[in-house]
Amino acid sequence: MMISMRNKSFFRRCYLLIIVFVVFLLGLFFISKDAKECIIFSLAKENLGFPVAIFLNHDANRAMFIGNYYFNGVIGGGEYNTARAFKAFKKAVLINPKILWGHYQLARIYFVNGDFNAALDEINKELTANPENLRSLYVRGLIYGYRGFIGDPEKSEADFQRFVKWAPKEWAGYNDLAWILSKRGKYREAEEIVNLAFKEVEGAEKNPWLWNALGLAEINLGKRAKARISFEKAKKFAENLTLSEWRKAYPGNAPEYAQFGLSTFLNTVEINMEKSNK
Numbered sequence: 001m002m003i004s005m006r007n008k009s010f011f012r013r014c015y016l017l018i019i020v021f022v023v024f025l026l027g028l029f030f031i032s033k034d035a036k037e038c039i040i041f042s043l044a045k046e047n048l049g050f051p052v053a054i055f056l057n058h059d060a061n062r063a064m065f066i067g068n069y070y071f072n073g074v075i076g077g078g079e080y081n082t083a084r085a086f087k088a089f090k091k092a093v094l095i096n097p098k099i100l101w102g103h104y105q106l107a108r109i110y111f112v113n114g115d116f117n118a119a120l121d122e123i124n125k126e127l128t129a130n131p132e133n134l135r136s137l138y139v140r141g142l143i144y145g146y147r148g149f150i151g152d153p154e155k156s157e158a159d160f161q162r163f164v165k166w167a168p169k170e171w172a173g174y175n176d177l178a179w180i181l182s183k184r185g186k187y188r189e190a191e192e193i194v195n196l197a198f199k200e201v202e203g204a205e206k207n208p209w210l211w212n213a214l215g216l217a218e219i220n221l222g223k224r225a226k227a228r229i230s231f232e233k234a235k236k237f238a239e240n241l242t243l244s245e246w247r248k249a250y251p252g253n254a255p256e257y258a259q260f261g262l263s264t265f266l267n268t269v270e271i272n273m274e275k276s277n278k
Contacts, residue, residue, distance in 0.1 A: 037062055044069070050084055054091055060099045063092035067105060072251045080255055082109050098129040104136055111139065112252045116147035137163040138173060145180050156180045164193075171201045171210060172249075178213040182220065190217035208238035209249075212269055219276050228276040234269045238262075 040057050043049035044066045057063055067088030069078035086109050093102040103126035110119035123140045126133060141159035144152040160177035167173055174197035181190035194214040198204045215230030243258045250261065 041066065041069075044084075044088075045079075050087075054087055057091060058095060060092045060096035060102070063088050063095065064099065064101060064105075067092060071105060071109065082112065085109060097125075100130050100133060102126070103129060104133065104139065107136075107139055107143070108252050111143060111146075116143050119143050120147065134163065134166045137166070138176070141176060141180070145176070145183070151183075153180050153184045157184065168200050169202070171197055171204055171207050174201065174204075175207075175209045175213055178210075178217065182213070182216055187217045187220040191221065206237050208234045208236075208241065208265075208269070211237065212265075212272065215272055215276065219272070224276050224278075228273065231269055231273040231276055235266065235273065238266050238269055 037059075040053045040062065043053035043056070053066065054063075057066070067085045069085075070081040070088065071085035072078075086106065089102055089105045089109070092099050093106065096102070103122045107119045107122035107126065110116070110122060120140065120143050123136050123143060126136045127140070130136075137159040141156045141163060144156035144159065157177065157180045160173060160180060164173040164177055174193055178190040178193050178197075181187070181193060191214060194210050194217065197207075197210055201207075204210055211230050211234035215227045215234060218224075218227035218230055241262060243262065246258045246262045247253075247255055250258075253261065
């Protein structure tokens, strides 16, 4: 069977592309580590180059770097693409199952995607591989708090309690501990933990999340006048939040939903204020 000139030209181009690709692969073995890292990362930022970069990469730390570029990357000058971040983190733990933050980041991606069982499995792997990384307790507390219809509030509380002791200067731990305490009907304890945050955390007196959490505890304790004041402060400080500050508070969420998230929070505070007036 005769081969047309067009087919010959097509096969010739394919042959040349294969040769170029093979030469490229061989070249990676003879260039410096820094140059190789630059090439792989440049490929990782391109639509067609990303799968090639993941395939070529055999360095767990570099895989983590690529994953972090696509997850939480907007804050640090990267991009937000959880699908790419997931593949990069998966490659990292495939190369080194005990790499610090590997399973942690996978757990966070599963969490924001609503797959709480997979998230729990990954965060437990992180705690097994890196038991010193107690930041994992905060993520696991969130997972326990949201998992299933009512979650596992008792386990969530235990993890948040441990996290607050480990990171006593971070407001988020106090805020979510107060959330889960209120969820369990422990309003007195929730009130106490927020007041402790005001004493321990710098700038906490201007934190709208903490004021809202305090108001919720107070209204359930029958302290409507105090709750109203707390909600008013929550609204005041929430109205001064920038989208950048909101994204920083929720680094794992898609940045395009920041405005929606902030508006929803403000609406929630206003609804709580109305309740305190009844």
